[in-house]
Amino acid sequence: xxxxxxxxxxxxxxxxxxxxxxxxxxxxxxxxxxxxxxxxxxxxxxxxxxxxxxxxxxxxxxxxxxxxxxxxxxxxxxxxxxxxxxxxxxxxxxxxxxxxxxxxxxxxxxxxxxxxxxxxxxxxxxxxxxxxxxxxxxxxxxxxxxxxxxxxxxxxxxxxxxxxxxxxxxxxxxxxxxxxxxxxxxxxxxxxxxxxxxxxxxxxxxxxxxxxxxxxxxxxxxx
Numbered sequence: 461x462x463x464x465x466x467x468x469x470x471x472x473x474x475x476x477x478x479x480x481x482x483x484x485x486x487x488x489x490x491x492x493x494x495x496x497x498x499x500x501x502x503x504x505x506x507x508x509x510x511x512x513x514x515x516x517x518x519x520x521x522x523x524x525x526x527x528x529x530x531x532x533x534x535x536x537x538x539x540x541x542x543x544x545x546x547x548x549x550x551x552x553x554x555x556x557x558x559x560x561x562x563x564x565x566x567x568x569x570x571x572x573x574x575x576x577x578x579x580x581x582x583x584x585x586x587x588x589x590x591x592x593x594x595x596x597x598x599x600x601x602x603x604x605x606x607x608x609x610x611x612x613x614x615x616x617x618x619x620x621x622x623x624x625x626x627x628x629x630x631x632x633x634x635x636x637x638x639x640x641x642x643x644x645x646x647x648x649x650x651x652x653x654x655x656x657x658x659x660x661x662x663x664x665x666x667x668x669x670x671x672x673x674x675x676x677x678x679x680x681x682x683x
Contacts, residue, residue, distance in 0.1 A: 463500070463561075464507045472569065476512040480576040483514045485545035489522045489534050496636060497559040501538040504560060508568065514576065516545060533628075536637060542571045544578065552578075553621040556614075558633025562605025567614045567631055580619040586670050590624050593677045599629040602641060602651040609663040613650035616669050627673070 464472070488505055490498040502519065509515040520528050522537045532541050532551070540556040543549060552575060560568040574580065580587075599617040603610035617629030634641040634649060644653050652669075653659045654676035664672075674681055 462507055463504050469507070469511060472508065472511045475569065476514065476572075479573045480512060480514045482548075482576050482578070483516070483545040484572050484575045485516050485518055485543055485549070486572075487518045487520065487532060487541035487543065489520050489525075489529055489532075489537050489539040489541075491522045491537055495537050498538045500561075501540070501559045504565075504568075505540070508572075515572065536640075540568070542568070542575045544575050550575075550578070552618075553628030554618045555629070556631040556633075558631075558636040559605070563608050563611050564603055564605055564614065564631065564633070567611045567618075570611075570615055571618050574618060574622050578622065580623040582619050582623055583666060586620075586666055587623060589670055589674060589679075589681060590620060590627070592679045593624060593626050593674070595626065595677055596655075597624075597627040597673060597677055598655055599627065599673070600632055600644070600653045601630065602632050602634040602644065602646045602649055602653070604634055604649050607649045610650045612663040613652060613669070616666060617652070620670075620673060 486505055486509060488502060490502055505517055509517045522529055536557055538558060541551065542554050543551040554571050556568065601614045601617050603614060614631040621627045621629040632640060634646050644651065648661050650663055651661050654673060658672050658676040660672055671681060
């Protein structure tokens with residue numbers, strides 16, 4: 461039995477038909493043993509990919525394909541990379557660790573659309589501010605499938621990654637990675653950690669989220 465209903469599949473197909481421009485490849489890192497939701501995540505990805513001929517799925521064994529995991533900076537599983545494919549492939553630095561279920565399923569769909577169009581839909585002010593960033597920025601957004609506010613935070617991180625070469629952003633399902641949740645003292649979600657230095661909670665508006673990113677980058681907003 462599939463995860464997606466016939467109604468869901470029809471809606472996703474319609475959305476992809478209207479929004480996808482360039483082909484998109486989902487690179488999935490999995491492992492047969494000792495991975496709680498790897499099988500289910502794989503099935504979800506297959507069902508999504510089957511919704512459009514512009515999508516493809518590339519699957520790697522995390523333990524066997526170590527060079528490929530290093531190439532994409534993958535350090536835990538299940539891991540999902542969403543990137544532009546085709547004649548001009550591009551990895552925008554969008555990652556999701558864990559099963560993209562519940563409210564986070566929409567984050568998966570939206571990341572596919574962004575990888576296909578290369579458009580972040582960030583404000584001109586935000587684009588101007590982040591253009592000042594010259595150092596690598598790593599955003600980690602801790603979420604749970606039942607949190608209705610979490611996708612907003614995940615998507616803001618992804619938008620920033622699409623808009624700036626120095627930014628990469630991870631959505632992390634906190635329950636599946638308790639060691640990370642403990643390390644970063646995740647007591648409420650979304651919990652955002654930037655460069656292991658700056659952290660905050662909540663689905664903040666774009667301008668406030670960007671202020672924290674600039675803080676981590678050592679950039680004065682008014683400079």
